Amino acid sequence: MTTAHRPTWHAAVGQKNEGGWQAGGALSQQFSARDLPGHTKLKLRQVGQGTANEVELRDLKAELEGKEHKYEEEKGKQQNTAQDKLKRLEANKKLLLLGDADADARESQLKSVASKYDDADDGDDSASSSDSDSDSDDDDEEAELLRELEKIKKEREEERLRKEEEERAQAEEQAREAILQGNPLTQQQSSTATMKRRWNDDVVFKNQARSEPELKKRFINDTIRNDFHRRFLNKYIQ
Numbered sequence: 027m028t029t030a031h032r033p034t035w036h037a038a039v040g041q042k043n044e045g046g047w048q049a050g051g052a053l054s055q056q057f058s059a060r061d062l063p064g065h066t067k068l069k070l071r072q073v074g075q076g077t078a079n080e081v082e083l084r085d086l087k088a089e090l091e092g093k094e095h096k097y098e099e100e101k102g103k104q105q106n107t108a109q110d111k112l113k114r115l116e117a118n119k120k121l122l123l124l125g126d127a128d129a130d131a132r133e134s135q136l137k138s139v140a141s142k143y144d145d146a147d148d149g150d151d152s153a154s155s156s157d158s159d160s161d162s163d164d165d166d167e168e169a170e171l172l173r174e175l176e177k178i179k180k181e182r183e184e185e186r187l188r189k190e191e192e193e194r195a196q197a198e199e200q201a202r203e204a205i206l207q208g209n210p211l212t213q214q215q216s217s218t219a220t221m222k223r224r225w226n227d228d229v230v231f232k233n234q235a236r237s238e239p240e241l242k243k244r245f246i247n248d249t250i251r252n253d254f255h256r257r258f259l260n261k262y263i264q
Contacts, residue, residue, distance in 0.1 A: 032060055 071077045246252040 029061075033058075 074080075244253070249255060
């Protein structure tokens, strides 16, 4: 086991220093309490922890047989429990079937009694002709209403299509006008419009390059015989 985690009790001593091996060994020794052994007694089993005497007194065979017998009893109980569940399910099914039959019988009995004492069908024969006339009138009115509804739907659809066409034409016209206004070549300048003056309209040395003749450029590797020097001499010296 390493002792690197323990605090240093004394620093290492060289061989030739006092206390070193060549100096005759350590003069005195001091030990830290943490360096001393902590467990100096052997722990033994106590009473009730499975000592040798207790193991000798136990009848292991009888204990094993008792556990096997207990397991068999529990297994038999589980089988009986499953059989009981099946029996209860069958009994419940029979009860449900009998209950449905009784309910059907009671319902049929109630219907027969209700039909026996029902007076709602007494005047059906007398009012059959008037009902047929009213039904035919209702059918005619319903057909007329359906025709009116179809007409209204058609008019609304035509109005919606007309509005969509107008909106589309208006959007195309606006887009065309925006394109024309964005092109400066298609804009017509009015005769009375005044041009905005530039900041250098009234300067002294404006458009000086207009007086220079447009000659074909040619290269002469001589500062005295080139064209610029000759024009300068003709303009300012002669």
